[in-house]
Each structure stands twice: as structure tokens, then as C-alpha cells.
Amino acid sequence: MDFLSYEKRLNYVLELIEKGRFGSMEAAARRFDCSSRTVKRMINILREKGHDIRYDRRKKKYFIEKDE
Template sequence: MDYITYQSRLSYIVELLEKEAVVTPVGMSEKYECSTKTINRMIAHLRESGYNIKWCRKRKSYCLSV
């Protein structure tokens, strides 16, 4: 995956998190046709970039924490 594609996917994940849409590793991996491990690495990258992303047990998806 090239840098531009990676950055656009990261931006899309952030957009989904801000809209409080359901963001699961399985769902995103199916959408992007990649592994769940790749999605988890992308989430880790966003966390390192300063986003406070948590796993919501109730919704069973990632969400932004305040």
C-alpha cells in the first residue's frame, strides 16, 4: 500500500470515529481488503499520532474518547 492510500484510509477511519460510526477491525478489513492486523496497526498509528481511541465493549467497536 502506498503512502497516499495509507493516509487516505487513516483519514477515513478518523472521519468514521468522529461520526461515531461502527468501526471494527473485521468490517474495515473487509472494506479495504486487507487483514485485521493491518487495521489494528493503523489504529495503533492513530493512537501514536495523538488520537484517544478506545474499544467500546457496549458497541463492540472503536470510538474516540474525550
């Protein structure tokens, strides 16, 4: 996979999380045809880029912490 398509995937993951439509790691892995570990790495890369991505255990969802 080249850099541009990986960046598009990262942006898509970020968009899904922002809209609250990011399901489980397994569902995202099936969507991207990769492993759930790769999806986890993508989320960590987004965190390194400065996005405050959190996981809510009760809702079993990723979300972005908004500054108030």
C-alpha cells in the first residue's frame, strides 16, 4: 500500500470516529481488509498526530474528546 492510500484510510478512520460510526476493531478490519492490530496501529498514529481519541468501555465505542 502506498502512502496516499494509507493516508486516505487514516482520514476515513478519523471521520468514522468523529461521526460516531466507528464500530468494533474487527468490523473496521473487515472493511479495510486488514488485521484488527493494523486498525489499532492506525488509531495510535492518529493519536500521535494530536487527535484526542478515547475509548468508552460502557458504550464500546471510540470517540474524540472535545475541548469545552
